[in-house]
Amino acid sequence: MADVATGAQSPRAALGTAVEGGPAPDPGDTAGTAGTAEPAGPAGTAEPAGPAGTAGPGDAPEPGDAAGGGLAAEGTGPTAGVPHRVLDQVVVRFAGDSGDGMQLTGDRFTTSSAMLGNDLSTLPDFPAEIRAPAGTLAGVSAFQVHISDHDILTPGDRPDVLVAMNPAALRANVGDLDPGATILVNTDAFEERNLAKAGYASNPLRDGTLDRFRVLEVAMTSMTMEAVKPSGTKPRDAERSKNFFALGLVSFMYTRPVEPTLAWIAGRFARTPMVAQANTLAFKAGWNFGETAELFDSVYEVRPAHLEPGTYTNISGNTAMAWGLVAAGQLARLPVFLGSYPITPASDILHELSKRKNFGVRTVQAEDEIAGIGAALGAAYGGALGVTTTSGPGIALKSETMGLAVSLELPLLILDIQRGGPSTGLPTKTEQADLLQAMFGRHGESPIPIVAPATPGDCFFVAIEAARIALKYRTPVLVLSDGYLANGAEPWRLPVVEDLPDISVPFASEPNHRRDDGSYDFWPYLRDPVTLARPWAVPGTSGLEHRIGGLEKADGSGDVSYSPANHETMVRLRAAKVAGIAADIAALEVDDPGGNGELLVLGWGSTYGAITAGARRARARGAKVATAHLRHLNPFPPNLAEVVRGYERVLVPEMNLGQLVRLVRAELLVDARALSKVSGQPFRAGEIEAAIMEMLEAPAARPVGSELTAGSLS
Amino acid sequence: MTDTVTPGLAAAGTAAAAATTPGAATPGAAPSGATAASARPVAVTTKKDWTSDQEVRWCPGCGDYSILTAVQMLMPELGVRREDTVFVSGIGCSSRFPYYMSTYGMHSIHGRAPAIATGLAVSRPELDIWVITGDGDALSIGGNHLLHALRRNVNLTILLFNNQIYGLTKGQYSPTSEPGKVTKSTPFGSLDHPYNPVSLALGAEATFVARTHDMDRKHMMETFRRAHAHRGASLVEIYQNCNVFNDGAFDAILTKDARPQMLIPLQDGEPIRFGPEGERGVVIEDGTARVVEVAEVGVDALAVHDEHREDPSLAFMLSRLAAGPYTPTPIGVFRDVERADYASLVNGQVEAAMVEKGPGDLASLLASGSTWTVD
């Protein structure tokens, strides 16, 4: 790599920065020279100015783990004429009106970055309305993507580049920018009406409010209209291609490959050639404009990340979940049956599975959530892998049937893609506030195992794990994903199919109970002595005809029984069966690089990325902090008590008002503290980092059980 | 009757056979016909073979007993196997029914049996699935599921025990109770307008709709036999006496003396007439069915019943003849038309996809998006 750019250029002013600090290298090591652009090298110091160089022995920087301080190096690339600078990472946010196609634009940018081999993480953020009033703050739709040449875990705390298609998009997002960030605005949209709709009294492009930023003004709408003329598109429609203009321009800025996007446009709009042509023209016009307008003194490159060898694809949590269900069916050698009622953000799983009929997947879009789970339970009774997918409001409706499934002791998967609640709440925003509903939201003693994925790709494996438990123990299992995982995407290394576990279980085929006279009959509730699972005898099996139902059953025979002692036995048996799963799940792993952590950050679900990144940053500032992430929430892994009691202080960040922390405190009698965030947005790494520092600095000052609020720390 | 009979349903048994040996079948392969099953003879059975060892616990004199007997007596005549037969019920006195049959059975939760049975029917289309439900179960809490099972034409035989009362909860009014009915929850009389289950089912374009009553075993058995033979959703409303909380609700039409005057037997292809001497009949005028004296209008003016008419309007008019069981009331089959059943459609798509794309390959699915390789 040629000429190294000096660090004099403010990292924030550059179009990319170091956000997630890796373990800080020794001060004298490379920090001073700060400038190797080789992505492999530990370059530059981590962003915070805190005590560097205190990393413990376990902190040896991994390739690609270090952050490069946003230093850029020149190079030559496909974008002739303009110098290239190499960045180690960049966070771009595309923002516009709901109708502007920002999700699509962000998604395309993500895919072409994934194809380049970057590590990445995305955060789509859109309103619940399909088309909120145009031009208003309520109608702003945004897509943030963090691309990097090293291992990253979050979509980034603050964008380096904001693409604002109109004043509302600017206004809604500018507060998240640090000084020096770049703003690419569509000037055509900055006319009086739009400014007024966004609540601007004067034009921010003219009144100096954006002085702190590097503003690139581009007349995107008019240039798009001009560019697409050859396609013959009507002016009203032509304007709609402006997101492709923006995509072209940003693709140029970041030297993303052009071909995949052009091929994608051709495929996606194959049935409307005029639209395909307009979008192609707009995309190329954006790219060419970047090249010729001399807006940029250089373009930027983010090199491939050093990911583990393998084949990768860019995957969202919902797709991974759907594929995990398909895989679970294959691994169990059972047909998958999905009964589901559409609800954001779970519907995509229904959509994806309904395409997979050649895997024997049957999907029924039921009349409501109750019917969805009912049909899934009926299918499970018949010997299928029954699945139902929904979000919080649907879980509320399904609870009675979940209770029936607990009583029938049939395998069933219930997927809750959580969103902001209560009630309709925030359909398109994320939250983790259904944990206690999942634990306790049924009448009677109704224990259900709970599993939660940590990342989008992890949804695949969690679906398989949930199916394994359900089948082996003949129990409904709840999976708690959320909107952030569902819609967020990351590069995912394809698993080797042959390495996936066999989760098949036998159906009952013979009578299992010896009568006094020596003959045999079938007892549907005669349990396996180890797993306590009852036999799964499906209709069609001769000699095993039996009746089951929601009335209490006699232990063993399964006949209706109102005996007090029997009920006591059965309630305890059902509880013991679920509790016993603890012996059959992975122990909780602790990440405590120095082995001397003074604080354990315990998380679950989608907070994994932010917690891990936040802890890395805190360690870079000298904090002695360990992390552990729960995948099984019921039962807890067997070593949880031991792990948690090994730390003086425990912090539990959650996107709720403290639900896991309540369980941990109640079950383990430890003084764990909550870090709560309920804004509908995922945690930022910086929020976790700040909470860690605060807790380590002034632990005693906090009253027992008090909670930290991410909002107050951000 | 000979030693063996042909199974009533063609595609029996393969999924079950595959199921008992996991791994033997292609995962998710749709049940592929009747090879194993039709080769297997159906043993001759008697009522006793269909009766479970559980003590029947309805009130003495309850109409549910005679319905149970009718079903248990019918089963040996249907040429079906116990192991391929499933009774799914909701909650209510009537919904205890599955416990008394020595088949597979599920006593589920209130109102949800049609939904549960839909999932079972789709994943195991070769099974013979009966849904047992009450007027509260099917028409109040489970009204939505009933409608959707009917419109989807799920292959279910639905027996709706209509006693015009909530029996199990000790006598509150139901969606079929007559206006003004005094019950525990309506001490001043019910204000709710009742609905007519047959009209409701026809409105949902159910492909098979019939009515029978607990006083006539032969009629019940014949009606159930027809309902069972129909591929698709069959709804049979059964007037059932709850002698504890709504005794005599149907006396106006069902006592031995009243029946000839008050029951209008529907017979396919025949003019609709009733009365001890067939002296009364039904005409359709201005979109309404009306009872007339045959002597006054002549036989040729009478409406001729056509079960197989695609358009449910005529059947609907007949269902409106009586506002309740107090005036002449049609019984028998209102409608019996062919329409592909839901499971066949769902499984047809699955089979077509397997033929078109080949059985799914997981590794190819995982690599079906844009991929790149890191060495």
Ligand SMILES: Cc1ncc(C[n+]2csc(CCOP(=O)(O)OP(=O)(O)O)c2C)c(N)n1
């Ligand atoms: C969710 C729920 N709500 C209410 C009940 C109480 N309950 C049981 S049966 C029943 C009504 C049954 O009436 P019907 O369906 O007509 O059956 P019948 O007893 O008359 O045969 C009610 C309200 C219940 N078991 N579950």
Ligand code: SF4
């Ligand atoms: S309450 Fe009525 S319906 Fe229920 S068992 Fe007794 S008589 Fe039959």
Ligand SMILES: [Mg+2]
């Ligand atoms: Mg009733």
